[in-house]
Amino acid sequence: MSRLCEEHTPPMSRLCEEHTPPMSRLREEHTLRPVTTAGMRQHCEGRASPVFDPFSLDIIYYPVSAIMWVWYKAFAAVPFLGPSNFFTWALSVMFLVFTLRAILYRPFVKQIRVTRQMQEMQPQIKALQKKYGKDRQRLALEMQKLQREHGVNPILGCLPMLAQIPVFLGLYHVLMSFNRTQHGIGRLGLSPEENRLLGNYVFSVADVNHFLDANLFGAPIGASMTQSTGSIAAFHEFNRISVIAIGVPLMLLAGIATHMNSRASVTRQSPEAAANPQTAMMNRLALYIFPLGVVVGGPFLPLAIIIYWFSNNIWTFGQQHYVFGKIANEEEEKKQEAIARRAANAPAPGAKPNRPPKKRNNTPNGSGDGADEVNTEETAESRSTPNEAKEKSTKPDAAGPNGAGSVGRTPRPGARPKKRKR
Numbered sequence: 001m002s003r004l005c006e007e008h009t010p011p012m013s014r015l016c017e018e019h020t021p022p023m024s025r026l027r028e029e030h031t032l033r034p035v036t037t038a039g040m041r042q043h044c045e046g047r048a049s050p051v052f053d054p055f056s057l058d059i060i061y062y063p064v065s066a067i068m069w070v071w072y073k074a075f076a077a078v079p080f081l082g083p084s085n086f087f088t089w090a091l092s093v094m095f096l097v098f099t100l101r102a103i104l105y106r107p108f109v110k111q112i113r114v115t116r117q118m119q120e121m122q123p124q125i126k127a128l129q130k131k132y133g134k135d136r137q138r139l140a141l142e143m144q145k146l147q148r149e150h151g152v153n154p155i156l157g158c159l160p161m162l163a164q165i166p167v168f169l170g171l172y173h174v175l176m177s178f179n180r181t182q183h184g185i186g187r188l189g190l191s192p193e194e195n196r197l198l199g200n201y202v203f204s205v206a207d208v209n210h211f212l213d214a215n216l217f218g219a220p221i222g223a224s225m226t227q228s229t230g231s232i233a234a235f236h237e238f239n240r241i242s243v244i245a246i247g248v249p250l251m252l253l254a255g256i257a258t259h260m261n262s263r264a265s266v267t268r269q270s271p272e273a274a275a276n277p278q279t280a281m282m283n284r285l286a287l288y289i290f291p292l293g294v295v296v297g298g299p300f301l302p303l304a305i306i307i308y309w310f311s312n313n314i315w316t317f318g319q320q321h322y323v324f325g326k327i328a329n330e331e332e333e334k335k336q337e338a339i340a341r342r343a344a345n346a347p348a349p350g351a352k353p354n355r356p357p358k359k360r361n362n363t364p365n366g367s368g369d370g371a372d373e374v375n376t377e378e379t380a381e382s383r384s385t386p387n388e389a390k391e392k393s394t395k396p397d398a399a400g401p402n403g404a405g406s407v408g409r410t411p412r413p414g415a416r417p418k419k420r421k422r
């Protein structure tokens with residue numbers, strides 16, 4: 001009986017193999033689908049179906065990835081580029097920057113105008129600080145009153161800078177989500193095979209594989225100079241020397257571009273604003289600390305992020321030159337208009353201004369003869385030639401040299417008596 005049982009009863013191991021799916025399939029079905037940073041699920045056709053979470057940073061990640069996806073598809077359609085080309089992804093990152101900066105153009109112009117108005121208000125601000133230096137509350141109220149009078153809102157001046165922070169963080173997260181094989185805080189630690197089976201926000205599985213395969217002389221666009229050994233296997237090809245050879249020049253160019261932008265902004269400041277201690281400290285930070293931070297942090301950033309930073313500085317440099325030139329032309333036009341209005345209202349050279357005659361009060365009797373007589377004499381005197389006026393001024397008084405007759409003369413009715421000097 002025991003032998004019959006052994007022959008007709010399959011072993012437990014074989015039952016487990018037949019009725020239990022392999023661990024890889026279980027992991028793919030139950031682990032891979034929900035364990036994505038974007039909360040995506042895979043369809044059978046290999047396209048990522050986005051599951052948008054409104055209570056997370058998806059409101060930043062999805063727009064950033066969508067704009068980058070549009071430019072990627074546009075450049076991938078170019079015959080000499082293709083979907084797995086290094087420059088296709090580099091151009092998609094650059095034009096992502098240009099698109100976002102174009103959207104922020106109007107706030108940037110508002111920021112420049114607010115900054116110039118604040119520089120023009122520096123003398124008044126210094127006067128308020130000198131007057132209410134000890135009373136902080138009163139100083140704040142007076143500053144707000146001064147800003148309302150000039151129509152200045154300092155918050156609008158910070159809007160473009162604040163808007164770029166979530167964009168940078170969103171792009172960094174999207175680029176890092178192409179390679180989810182890294183371990184650590186916030187990392188998924190997937191295997192290279194599992195990573196290539198997942199999409200990334202609006203990017204499909206095929207797009208993720210194209211990104212991981214894109215490289216220039218063995219330098220993947222998503223790799224950094226200090227890439228960990230465990231995450232190198234996610235790329236199709238990785239050569240650390242090539243990454244350093246491409247990353248160091250990009251890193252230095254990004255630092256130099258940051259310094260040049262800061263210098264262009266500092267040179268346009270007024271002397272009053274540059275003399276402010278807080279402004280001087282911010283200028284030193286912008287000129288030296290920020291560019292040094294780009295150079296020091298460059299080895300830890302993917303090449304795509306360094307390309308983003310360099311492209312952002314290129315756009316900023318050109319936009320500053322254009323906007324400052326436009327504002328300078330507007331101010332010059334306003335000055336010319338003011339000069340033209342002043343010249344139109346001014347009298348012709350050599351001509352006397354047309355002044356209306358002074359109004360004289362009538363006599364108490366209502367005759368008004370004295371006032372008419374005075375006005376007639378004034379009109380006659382104004383019409384006299386300069387030679388006649390000179391003769392009248394040099395002609396001695398009829399009453400004598402001492403002017404006795406003029407002193408004893410009674411004023412005409414309705415005329416104002418002249419005041420005597422003591």
